[in-house]
Amino acid sequence: MAKPDNTTRQRILDAALDIIEAQGMKALTQPKIAKATGLRQSHLTYYFPRKADLFIALLDASHSRAAGQTPADASSVEAMLSTLVFDRGRMRFLLAILLEIDDDRELQAVLHAHLAHLVRVVATRLGRPAEDAAVQSFVDELRGIGLRHLSDPAPGERPSVAAVANRHGISLTT
Amino acid sequence: MAKPDNTTRQRILDAALDIIEAQGMKALTQPKIAKATGLRQSHLTYYFPRKADLFIALLDASHSRAAGQTPADASSVEAMLSTLVFDRGRMRFLLAILLEIDDDRELQAVLHAHLAHLVRVVATRLGRPAEDAAVQSFVDELRGIGLRHLSDPAPGERPSVAAVANRHGISLTT
DNA sequence: ATAATTAGTTGGTAGACTACCAAGAAAATT
DNA sequence: AATTTTCTTGGTAGTCTACCAACTAATTAT
Numbered sequence: 001m002a003k004p005d006n007t008t009r010q011r012i013l014d015a016a017l018d019i020i021e022a023q024g025m026k027a028l029t030q031p032k033i034a035k036a037t038g039l040r041q042s043h044l045t046y047y048f049p050r051k052a053d054l055f056i057a058l059l060d061a062s063h064s065r066a067a068g069q070t071p072a073d074a075s076s077v078e079a080m081l082s083t084l085v086f087d088r089g090r091m092r093f094l095l096a097i098l099l100e101i102d103d104d105r106e107l108q109a110v111l112h113a114h115l116a117h118l119v120r121v122v123a124t125r126l127g128r129p130a131e132d133a134a135v136q137s138f139v140d141e142l143r144g145i146g147l148r149h150l151s152d153p154a155p156g157e158r159p160s161v162a163a164v165a166n167r168h169g170i171s172l173t174t
Numbered sequence: 175m176a177k178p179d180n181t182t183r184q185r186i187l188d189a190a191l192d193i194i195e196a197q198g199m200k201a202l203t204q205p206k207i208a209k210a211t212g213l214r215q216s217h218l219t220y221y222f223p224r225k226a227d228l229f230i231a232l233l234d235a236s237h238s239r240a241a242g243q244t245p246a247d248a249s250s251v252e253a254m255l256s257t258l259v260f261d262r263g264r265m266r267f268l269l270a271i272l273l274e275i276d277d278d279r280e281l282q283a284v285l286h287a288h289l290a291h292l293v294r295v296v297a298t299r300l301g302r303p304a305e306d307a308a309v310q311s312f313v314d315e316l317r318g319i320g321l322r323h324l325s326d327p328a329p330g331e332r333p334s335v336a337a338v339a340n341r342h343g344i345s346l347t348t
Numbered sequence: 349a350t351a352a353t354t355a356g357t358t359g360g361t362a363g364a365c366t367a368c369c370a371a372g373a374a375a376a377t378t
Numbered sequence: 379a380a381t382t383t384t385c386t387t388g389g390t391a392g393t394c395t396a397c398c399a400a401c402t403a404a405t406t407a408t
Contacts, residue, residue: 026273030396031393039357040357042397042398043357092272092273094321095269105327112325112326137338140319141315142318143317144315147314148286148289151275151285151286152282153283204365205365213386214386214387216367216368216388216389219366224366
């Protein structure tokens with residue numbers, strides 16, 4: 001089902017995620033990844049010809065990593081969305097990808113599918129139809145809030161995800 | 175009231191806006207601005223020591239430019255928000271700034287104020303109190319949709335701003 | 349088994365770009 | 379007229395992405 005372990009490729013992705021987590025998006029450079037993995041810089045572009053390719057690959061990689069840490073019960077949907085949207089690192093990650101893929105249709109499609117998938121997952125976990133318009137607009141608003149949150153020089157408490165949900169006729173307490 | 179014309183500085187900002195409009199955010203580089211204005215590259219960093227400084231300055235500059243073209247009647251709020259959020263260039267502009275200012279509190283504050291101001295303007299134009307929570311969440315959701323729109327490889331028609339407004343109990347037809 | 353093809357790896361380089369700096373020119377103050 | 383401040387220049391240091399030609403290891407085919 002999953003690709004063969006492909007150790008080298010995976011090592012790159014892991015190192016990249018570590019760097020992002022520890023030093024942020026702007027610090028994610030080929031030299032740093034090379035150092036962390038012991039590979040040559042030029043070698044990295046063999047696996048990921050353009051930086052955008054790496055970014056897109058990281059999309060799934062980070063998802064996998066997160067999946068390994070989070071229990072899949074419905075009660076954690078709120079927490080999941082909260083970090084997804086209010087964690088500055090996470091948000092910047094998304095924005096960076098969005099900017100990097102620029103006008104590349106192919107990569108856009110991958111990202112778009114990824115985002116759509118997330119909405120379906122949330123909807124399902126909330127016991128709603130997979131293509132629920134309310135869930136979509138709920139998540140949309142969350143992302144908008146997250147965007148604004150990102151520019152807040154002194155962010156206080158994280159906004160309540162549940163309150164936003166209510167606004168869209170969604171109850172998080174199953 | 176306004177700063178003195180400061181021609182050089184303004185010339186830089188104008189050239190920068192032109193480049194962004196014509197070639198997108200990624201094409202906005204010091205060499206290109208230098209060429210367009212006839213200034214030396216090193217000179218640009220005299221006016222804007224860091225790239226983020228230029229970005230922030232562009233925030234107001236683009237606002238001014240847009241103000242000169244748009245009539246200020248209420249009926250155009252919809253159109254204004256539509257381009258603001260669904261125009262890929264505009265959206266990328268915001269994201270680029272967000273990423274570039276990173277953790278600089280000072281610049282974050284400027285951007286944050288800018289975003290807050292926009293909401294107040296929208297609220298006022300809609301005949302609502304300046305600090306209207308509904309308008310805020312309305313704009314938030316729009317931005318979230320805009321974000322998603324940006325990753326759509328084959329964007330169809332722009333979503334209806336009015337429909338989103340209704341969802342937040344806001345009517346655009348004054 | 350061995351030849352041939354494909355996948356992975358290396359070192360080096362080209363091309364951009366931001367940021368900085370020392371020194372000189374122009375403008376404004378005193 | 380002298381001095382201080384602002385503006386301008388040319389040059390450089392340091393990063394980074396992307397590319398490429400050559401080499402090696404691993405697969406696949408004969």
